[in-house]
Amino acid sequence: MSTAQDITPELVTERLRHVVADLLEMNPAELDPDVPLSAYGIDSMTSSVLAGDLEKWCGVQLPPDASLGRLTLTEAADEVVTALARAPRPPQPTKER
Numbered sequence: 001m002s003t004a005q006d007i008t009p010e011l012v013t014e015r016l017r018h019v020v021a022d023l024l025e026m027n028p029a030e031l032d033p034d035v036p037l038s039a040y041g042i043d044s045m046t047s048s049v050l051a052g053d054l055e056k057w058c059g060v061q062l063p064p065d066a067s068l069g070r071l072t073l074t075e076a077a078d079e080v081v082t083a084l085a086r087a088p089r090p091p092q093p094t095k096e097r
Contacts, residue, residue, distance in 0.1 A: 007058050007080070007081060007084055008081065009074070009077040009078050009080075009081050010077070011077075012054075012058075012076070012077035012080045012081060013033055013073050013074055013076075013077040015053075015054070015057060016050065016054075016068075016073050016076055016077060017031050017033065017073055019050060019053050020037065020040065020042065020050070020073070023046060023049065023050075024040055024041065026040075031073065032072075032073075033072060033073040033074045034072050034073075034074055035072060036069070036070060036071065036072055037068055037069045037070075037071060037072065037073065037076070038069040038070060042068065042069040043069055044067055044069065046069065047066070047067050047068040047069045050068050050076075051066060051068065054080055058080070058084065059084075059087070060080050060083045060084050060087070061083070061087070062079070062080070062083055066079070
């Protein structure tokens with residue numbers, strides 16, 4: 001699992017590109033990051049699979065009504081990074097003196 005500070009839109013785009021390519025049995029290079037995922041057949045069911053993968057990978061919890069299929073890879077990545085930025089951060093450990 002990656003930490004929120006390490007997550008960039010580019011990193012999320014690549015993660016999604018590979019996960020979608022695996023689901024669709026495609027070469028990741030064939031997925032255009034600026035084409036809506038619905039053009040590749042991503043629907044609400046597949047969106048929930050993608051959201052579950054993202055949650056396991058980086059801890060992001062997208063809204064239950066989030067439909068990644070209507071977004072491009074780039075837009076989905078921006079949504080993930082925005083959700084991570086809004087998420088409460090765990091308390092930082094304090095140094096004992």
